[in-house]
Amino acid sequence: MSWRRFRVRFSVLLFLSLGLLVDFGSAQEMVQFGQNKVQYHSFDWRYYQTKHFDIYYPQGGERIARFAAQHVEAMHDKVAAMTGHALTARVPIILHNSHAEFEQTNVIPIPLDEAIGGFTEEFKNRIVLPFEGNYGEFYHVLKHEMTHAVMNDYMYGDNAAAPMTAQMGERLPLWLSEGLAEYTSMGWELGAEFFMIDATTFGYVESPVEDFGGFLAYKGGQLFLHFVEKVYGKGTITRLLQVMNDPANKERSLDKAFQKVTHTSLEEAGEIWLRELRYLYWPELGQRQYGKSVARKLTNHGRDRSFYNLQPSLSPNGEEIAFFSDRESWEAIYILNVKKEKVIRTVIQGGKKEAHESFHSFKSGITWSPDGKSLAIVSKQEGRDVIHILDAKSGKIRRILKPDDLQAILSPSWSRDGRYIAFSGQSEAFTDIYVFDLQTGALKRLTSDIAHDDKPVFSPSGKWIAFESDRPKPVLDPDPAEPLAWFDSLLPYKDIYRISVSGDSLTRIAGGRWDEKMPAYGPNDSLLYFVSNRSGLDNIYLWRDTAGGAWIRPVTNLLTGCFTPSLSYDGKQLVFSLFEAGGWDVYLMKDPLQKVQANELPKTRFIRYSEDSTIGFFRPPTWANLSSYKPDTAKDTTKAKKDSVAAVKITVPRDTLVKTDSTKADTTAKASIKPKKEKKRKEKPSPFLNDTLAYKDSSGNFISKPYETKWSLDAVNASVGVDNYYGASGLTYLTLSDLMGDQSISFALSINGTLDNFSGFLQYDYLPFKPDLDVMLYRQSQQTAALLAHENGTIFVDNATDLIYGYGAGIRYPLSTFTRFELAAIARFAKRTEDGVDYSTGAPDTIFGTRTIEINSFLPTLSWVQDNSQWGWVGPVAGHRMLAVVQYLPPLFQHNYSYVKAETDLRAYWEFLRKYTFAARVSAGVSEAVQGYTNPQEYVVGGESYTFNTHINLDNLPKTLAQYYFSDLDFPLRGYDFYEFTGTRKFLANLEFRYPFIREFTVEWPLPFSITNVMGNIFVDYGGAWSSGDPLAQMGAGIGYGMRLNLGFFVLKYTWAQAFDGGRDGNAAGTNRKLGSREYWSLGAEF
Template identity: 30%
Template sequence: MKKLVLIILIASVFSPSLILAQDVAFGKNKVRYKDFDWSYLQTRHFDIHFYDEAYPTAKFATAVLESSYVEISKELNYLIQRRIPVFIYNSHNDFQQTNIIPSLIPEGTGGFTEVFKNRIVVPFSGSYEDFRHVLHHELTHAVTFDMLYGKALSSLVSRQRLFSMPLWLAEGYAEYSSRHGWDSWSDMVVRDATINGYLAPPWALGGYLAYKEGQAMIKYIADKYGEEKLGDIFRNGKIHLTMNRTLKETIGVNEEEFWKEFSKEMKRRYWPDIAIRKDPEEIAKQLTKARKDGSYYNEKPAFSPEGDRIAIFTDKSDYTEIVLISAADGKVVDHIVKAQRSSDLESLHSYVSGISWSPDGKKIAFVTKSGGKEAIFLYDFSKGKVTYKKRLDYYNILAPAWSPDGEKIAFSALEGNKRDLFLYHINKDQVEQLTDDRYDDIDPSWLPESNQLIFSSDRPHSRNLKIDINQHLYVDSGAFMPGDFEYGYYNLFRIDLINLAVTELDVGPGQNKAPAVSPDGRKVAFISNRNGIDNLYVAFLDSTRYFAVTDIISGVKSLSWSPNGKAIAFSAFNKGAFDIFMLKDIAPVGDDGILTLTDFMLGKYDLLRTQHGHKVLVAHKLEMDSTVNGNVAVEWAGDYEAYTVDSTTWTAIDSSAIDSVTPGADTTSVAADSNLVDKTGIRNGEFVFINQSASDPLESIMIDINDTTGHSREGSTEPASFDSIPLPLPSGEYIIKKYETKFTSDYAGGGFAYDTFFGLQGQSYFVFSDYLGNNQIYIATDLVNTIDQSYIQAYYFYNRHRTNVGFGLFHSKNFYLDNSDHLFSDRFYGVQAFANRPFSTFSRLQLGVSQYFIDREYHDFDDDRENRNSKVTTGELAYVTDNIIWGLTGPVNGRRAKVSLQYGINLFESDDIEFQSIDVDYRKYWHFKKTFSMAFRVAGGASFGNTPKQYFLGGTTNWIGNRTLDAKVYDVKNLYFADVVTPLRGTPYYELSGNRFGLVNWEFRFPMVEYFVMRFPLSLVIANVGGAVFTDIGAAWADNNFKGGTSEEGSRLKDIKTGFGFGMRANLGFILLRYDLAWSTDFRNVSDKPTYSFSFGADF
């Protein structure tokens, strides 16, 4: 639907104006900085598309997708009906350029699944564990879309499309499945929400909480009612259409009853943590006040060399920015840079990157997306601006770290299908690669001598715990794969810059990340989740001693040492947002630095499965005690996920035996017709399928759950069909085929009827595109009897390159009654061509050329006007800039502007319509306290030529019910080529007209009704109703005949009209409704009665 709306809007930009009020077309741009040469390979169920040298990444995805599909199929008891196309981008920057969906993709988006063609689209970030998780997550959406909607065309006209999955169900199940039930990050979010009272009922869940609380809800259903109920929920949703009835039918309770059960269980689970652990503000000084100051994200603290200031990322001002805060009290002392407003600073990568100071404290280094490339910027405090920009040919540059000698900046970056460490030599302007392997190397931190780095990596480490199904050791989902390739299990390492030798550090078990070397070089602080929560730890580099220095309820995300080594600034998740804290007591906490394991780490939340069906863990049978050896605790590792022993999930085999695998044996190659996948066997890039059943060593500690579902599957019993590509080769490699453009339907709808009097009638809409979205066709028809009486539009758009082009044709027949009640008709048809060239996300140049034909016919016998045929050629060249931030009812921050040149010429010498014009529109928005906003607009235009274009001022955009028309509006040149300029409230449509105009609008917007419930006489709930007070001042005049004021009958305005008043705006979800009450004034008199208007659409 988004694609359909976009195409209609694009077409409307270049359509001639009609008599309804218009608004100027703005909007940001999706920039194609590069062209992609796509290929694809096929597996049993997937067509996996990739480009450049990404075959190894695509091959990795084959194993992940096929094995994940087996798990999802078992969980939902469903087999897909059609093949699933998958598109893999080599970086997030490339991913943001996709045409598969038209909307802009935010930096925090890890992937998406498009519903019409069921396409999975994901970027590769450098972390194979993140990649595995996103692939599995998006695959759950593809499977459930297939389950709910089947083929898009048939579903569009069937009742089942009315079931709209709530976000908590869609994303909750996706997280549940891709995280194999539960994980420590989800545990942190739901714990924080439960303890701080912002858990939301399912009908009110939205945003990120819908993912994590939704995951908890899905797990609760699976644990209490059985995992087989998950598939039943989707099946029953197709029948019962509402979530309330679906839950009642599936698990016997409605939404409200389910919410009471679930919320009580979460309180029972997490409230005891209050007595065991501390909030961050209880152990450290809180420096930022998220939520209170309008921010939600205060991250990546970096101490200045003097220790008096800390640089951080914050979203306090809507745009992500770098600010300096006082290390003493957290007050903002300087605003450095803001992103998301210009091509130089499109993004600061604040979620994953960092900030680093020069040793002398005069500059900071940070990473930005600039002009489509990754760049390292240096900001000079003495000059108050960025003084150095180094654009690099790498992707996903992270964690810049300025060396103590001031000569180098270390960073992590993605090149090809691997993320490695690099050095940028500032004076030499050279980049040196430090690591070159398939492991994910991140977070470099310097030792004082500038000759060694400590970093985090998922390369093999002796602390990485192997899977031992007899002892039931928990491991992170996907974090370990025996054989030649381990990934996803992060620990700390040291690299020597002289010989590039990498050695591991023993800092204890767990996922160990974000190292920061102390100023004296003796210690390293880092983040570890070894007790189930991301806490701060400190390890001594000259020994094996390490200990926890925090034991908080939520979790730590980033850290920085003070220059004297006596304090650590860190960011922590707290009450639903991230804040900066200062820890001054750096000493062991817990039991001599050993922390109590969370219940999740103790396995109390886990539901385990065997090949015999569903099982539950008997908690008292599982003993999980920490073994203390001196000051070292052997604690359980990773984001402890439930390890499942199942012939359709993880079947552990000895990696040494993989060499002996041959087709025809019990273990077969990829080419085997088997749906049993072993995720553990990888050697030399070859993924191994397992079709044998293993005994279950967990049987003694498991009890059966009654399983009445059996092992049948809904859906096809045969694999989705291949095209002509053969199966994989015996070596396990795949045949690669070039992508070819093939059009398929995105949307189709409408209906037809035949009447003996009116003949054939009907409406239809069709949208076609190729799988990459580079080619789009839009067709709309409204047939009435014959073709010459019908409405037809057909447009083609080509978006593969940076410059987007398109062309189309249209035809319509409209009948009108003029002010004298004379009937006439216009047959309006023509062709159009257009192109736009984006310079960045925020600015573009657009060009449109049209040829219009207008055949006017007068139908009344007493109407002596002659029929006429007009042929007019028009063109427009416009420059558009837009960096605004949207609120609920309109823009709230930023600015947007448009300057356009238009012309109309008589190429066929059939009419006298000929004009030139220039129009300017500038708008600026200010946001206060994340609640109030002010909007200012100034616009003007002038037209010249034999028949200059007319500007009509008055009224408001999309005024419901107002049809006031001036007789001259029906003139061909005005009906199709004039501009209707709004708002000028307090006046009717067409109050002013001329070939010159000026308009100024000012509006103050504020919240009015946060939540309103009415029970009688109607059941009505209205939320987030906004209010506004406004003033509009406008004028339109002919040529130079303008007189702004007069002293006749007292000083007053003459050609200028002014309106003022107040209004309300309500976002009803499917439409924005506006109500305005306005008075007109000439600054001497005010109208006796106000003008009221209901209208729809966003505020200007």
């Protein structure tokens, strides 16, 4: 995937730099919510080099890196041929030994989930991907990401700022970006046919003009580009990209480029493509069956608003089914009662606790113990895969299996005698079959080679283990000197093998040109069910061993793909997951032996075309009948140069005049005109290693080099302006980081008027280990004005200049993805110079006078943060967020003030029906003066944060500079003004109901535009701040409603609120006085 969201990081930095409004002493600013990226391992990086690439790998990754080094140059040549562009700069490739290690990368700052199989970030054009045990899949993903890297180089070159500043018209649409990467890496593939058949027959595929997203962007884009190459001719994609990137095409318009290259519009080509999809796939409706035709549908993803119900596992007695589903806010394991045909309990949820940070639900299944009381699953815990044995009713962990030296684990399977669990494990870049003895704790490895062995399942007798593999023959004898030598012979598909529990007698029992995968035994060793796409669609087949020999026959003939069959011990019930109508559901088939079909299934057009290419895949259109068709004008010499895609591009030397007949002009026509001498341009040294001796030794082996920190610019920007009040002003910011993202430097500077009136900060972050460290220097200069009223009635304008500078350091220690401790300390030195004038006459202030105030401080803060929330369009929608802070101001650098402060912030979110959310928040705090000192700290409660139309209670503004600097703000208390309540204690409670308000609002005239996904909320707020007296008399309540719109980089909020007072201004406590209403326009996500 191309990591476009990475530029948000720099946009946020720019936003902060523009205002430099950070209050470096506020605990609320110093401590933030958010989940953690945990470095569970320290990495010792090394790298190989090839002509165009630097391939970085950690300890234990030599084999993977060497594999990549052996193939990347050939990949690059193929990608360059497809895109029409070869790299102009070296590209770093950063590899990780497993997905769990990949999730720890600092190349991008946000947490990565297991659905992300790799990414290419645009600023430094770095490719980052994990090895997930399968060399064929790794090869595909590497080539996919390389396509992104080549296209980044093609469109942006070495301009680091280009991806951030690029306009939307200059960017490739998602379907073209991801579809191109998929098509370049594998052409059109059988494995995606079931998805496109489903999208076509159920009507959710759209024209590329609509810029479809999600998984359809990958597979729909891939198939559309296949259509373009087949219908418009080989090389059309290359020419399309060349025209899009032509400097003459300043808009980089895809529509114009498509019209110029194909002579038809993208809109009409999309219509033809949709017609061809119906031509290809609608005939399948007449020769296939829907899921309900052959089995009972037990889940309904459309009704429960899930996307998937996966990996169903039937209990030994056939009474219950365990499966993964995302029907609620978190992925979870559910138990479905077969007789009642409904879910009866949730066993465990993933993604919200340390023990189950994630499941591999699309790759790894669930297995029952023989007595039906326990389940075994694979979970990610503390940065590694483990096998959890769970109580099938309560979900409690009974046992954790942590096999040593395994980077990844998949597909556990329990033997019917209850003693063993088989699984697929990854070690030293090989994925093999292992068996764990639950009695002795012994681990046995049954296979050991480059082939990808997965989905093991015990036979009923316990003698055999069947599994899927891409091995070309039963036994691969690895060359000790080059264990990767078998890669070129690995199959592009899977076969079914079985091996004895002792590790011998490895034999293939189902194979062919297509996938045979996901085995599941019936009631005895001679009945083995599995999934095959030999007909062009994934269906269930039966292998049966008889006295007369083994045979294979189909059990289902379904329109779209079915997967992961599982049977009861008696073989009378079979469950499987089926992709249909855009989602996955669980189906139950009774008496599967009675469903075996005598004849082979009909073949799809893809299979028939692969067997006989003369059949054709897409039909050519009748060009003359297309409304947008403009024939090639190459034969017309007056137009050939202008719009022929076949015209030869001629490179003209600099300063050479060219006539219309392409002959050189006569430079001797006038003797008085001297020919212009061409300046010699210094050619940049090539970044590429053209001599193999630069990266290989005399024996032809790649030379491994230790990684040295490589700093480079992430982003930089500068601007200059003129203001009537301040005069000239300027802003600049930049960020630097090392290649791995483990170290970064951020710098911002703003100057208003004079050089001594500048603000800025310099921060260094160090992130390679579990504790994250940062240090910072800052300076803030600002001018403010306030109205001061003297008792004699004279009003003065108090002009103040604040100078704040200091330094700080912090350490964040994550315990897991969700929980961390933070310790920070800020030294701050503040100086205010005040100079007032009479508001009426403009004369100098003779009463308050000119004065200088200095406040210095040192603020250490300790905090605990927990956050497992999940986000929607405008804020969290599920989970909880908790924060506890203790802060101490010692009498250091000054001798007047000292206090201790403690506060907490608890937030919870309950999502239902996948679109509504109840949100609740309670915040409380107290600060006390240390004996003998004054406490300047106050809480400020009231209003909404980051508002445009600020409402301020002028009566409660800070009376002293210390109060100004040490005050903490807490929001929202809507219906009230900013600074409505102040004091050394605070309490604030919020309750909200959040709902989708507008799905889409479109205006056609005079300017067409659309607004989508506007969220609404209804809320009640209650809280206040006080120092003494009755707290209830110093609180208020507000009710109201609002609308929220996500505009990309920020959320725009409109809020209307009505305030109710609980007894202030002399009212009796408990007697509510209706106050005025307030409207707020503000920025920022929901709490």
